[in-house]
Amino acid sequence: MPDMERKTANGFTLLELLVTLAIAGILLGIGVPSFGSLIKESRISSQYNSLVGSMYQARSEAIKGASDVTVCPKNALGSTQCGGANSWENGWIVFLDNTNTPGELTANIDADDEIISVKPATKGDNTISAFGSTTNVVGNVADVSYVRYLQNGSSTLSTGSIVICDTTRGADSSRALNIVQTGDIRRGAVRSGSTAPLDVFDRPVDCP
Numbered sequence: 001m002p003d004m005e006r007k008t009a010n011g012f013t014l015l016e017l018l019v020t021l022a023i024a025g026i027l028l029g030i031g032v033p034s035f036g037s038l039i040k041e042s043r044i045s046s047q048y049n050s051l052v053g054s055m056y057q058a059r060s061e062a063i064k065g066a067s068d069v070t071v072c073p074k075n076a077l078g079s080t081q082c083g084g085a086n087s088w089e090n091g092w093i094v095f096l097d098n099t100n101t102p103g104e105l106t107a108n109i110d111a112d113d114e115i116i117s118v119k120p121a122t123k124g125d126n127t128i129s130a131f132g133s134t135t136n137v138v139g140n141v142a143d144v145s146y147v148r149y150l151q152n153g154s155s156t157l158s159t160g161s162i163v164i165c166d167t168t169r170g171a172d173s174s175r176a177l178n179i180v181q182t183g184d185i186r187r188g189a190v191r192s193g194s195t196a197p198l199d200v201f202d203r204p205v206d207c208p
Contacts, residue, residue: 041173043124044166048175048187050119051092051128051162055147055177055185058094061116062149069116070097072107072146073128077121082107085143088128088162091121097148102156107146125167127208131199132160136181138201147179154183161188161199165207171196176205 054071062069074090075083083090084106096114100107109115122128130147133140136159148156157179166173176188178200188197188205196204 037169040124040166040169044126044164044173044175047122047126047128047164048177051164051177052185052187054092054094054117054119055179057117058147059149059153059155059183059185061094061096062151063153065096065151068097068100068148068150070095070100070107070146070148072109074118074121080115080118081109082146085130085145087145088130089122089126091119093118100148105145107148122164127165127167128162129165130160130162132157132179133201134158138203141201149183152183154181155179159200161201161205163188163199163205163207165205167207171205171207174205174207176200 058069058071070082071092071094072082073084073087073092075081075087077090079090080093082093093109094116095109096116097107098112098114099110130144131141132144133142134157144157144160147160147162150156159181160179162177162179164175164177165171172195174197176197176199178186178188180186180200188199190197194204199205
């Protein structure tokens with residue numbers, strides 16, 4: 001009877017397989033949190049840039065147009081009417097404010113106003129708050145439900161901030177959009193002595 005040719009099967013031993021799985025588990029444990037942080041950073045950057053874009057649009061339209069331009073939060077998801085100071089997460093509206101009342105607490109979109117753009121609700125758990133002072137004094141700071149730009153480029157808010165809070169990573173990862181007396185829009189910077197961005201009154205943002 002002729003000798004049969006022996007064949008050797010190449011593959012992983014049980015020990016090699018266990019070592020491979022252990023290394024894969026370690027790499028996965030390192031990579032998943034980093035990926036999650038990357039997603040959160042991308043999300044808050046997108047929300048901040050969208051808000052900045054709306055403010056620039058409002059100021060530009062007010063300067064070149066024949067009407068004030070207002071940015072207000074929506075009063076509900078899918079709505080095209082302004083809401084209160086706690087409604088910014090619903091998204092916001094930029095509109096030509098042909099009819100407005102100076103000092104009103106909540107902006108209104110009337111029949112002769114014209115909507116320029118509508119932004120959708122924010123994704124994730126981030127929160128948005130807006131506050132300011134018409135006298136540029138920190139002692140008179142109050143929550144605000146709209147930002148209105150005048151035809152000279154200034155804002156009725158005078159000085160104020162819109163803060164996007166990262167509710168999972170904290171104040172250090174949050175964003176502050178600051179509006180100064182001239183109506184210019186500036187990003188809240190991180191300065192010596194603080195790890196969180198500063199609002200328009202040079203205070204570190206405070207996020208829950």
